[in-house]
Amino acid sequence: MNDSIIMKRFEIVIGAGHLNHLMELLERSEVRGYTVFKNAGGLGSQGTRNPDDVLIADENVVIILACKEDQAQKVLNELRPAMKSFNGMCLISNCHTQTH
Numbered sequence: 001m002n003d004s005i006i007m008k009r010f011e012i013v014i015g016a017g018h019l020n021h022l023m024e025l026l027e028r029s030e031v032r033g034y035t036v037f038k039n040a041g042g043l044g045s046q047g048t049r050n051p052d053d054v055l056i057a058d059e060n061v062v063i064i065l066a067c068k069e070d071q072a073q074k075v076l077n078e079l080r081p082a083m084k085s086f087n088g089m090c091l092i093s094n095c096h097t098q099t100h
Contacts, residue, residue: 004096008072012063012079013040014088019061025082026065029074034065060088066095 014022016038026034040060067075072092083090 004098005068007066007068007095007097009066009093009095010064010072010075010079011091011093012088013042013060013090014063014086016059016061018086018088019063021082022063022086025078026063026075029071029078031065031067031071031075034063037062037064066097 012022019036038059038061040062042060065075076092079090
């Protein structure tokens with residue numbers, strides 16, 4: 001992994017109704033890219049979410065992004081106060097990306 005860069009990986013799970021707010025937050029943090037997975041299922045503080053259940057009022061979304069350490073701090077500064085209102089979770093870990 002000689003040509004790799006150490007980065008921070010964010011995995012964020014929130015209700016779909018908060019997605020636009022989160023995207024605004026990421027834009028303020030100058031994040032240049034992320035991936036959104038809609039209609040995520042699982043077990044959490046809101047109970048079991050079955051993505052095939054048409055009666056779920058607020059589906060979950062998963063947002064994944066990776067950024068350098070200085071960028072990660074900007075994201076955390078914006079994300080930390082908002083996560084309580086998002087009623088979601090955020091996992092942050094180290095990762096490596098290959099340079100081109």
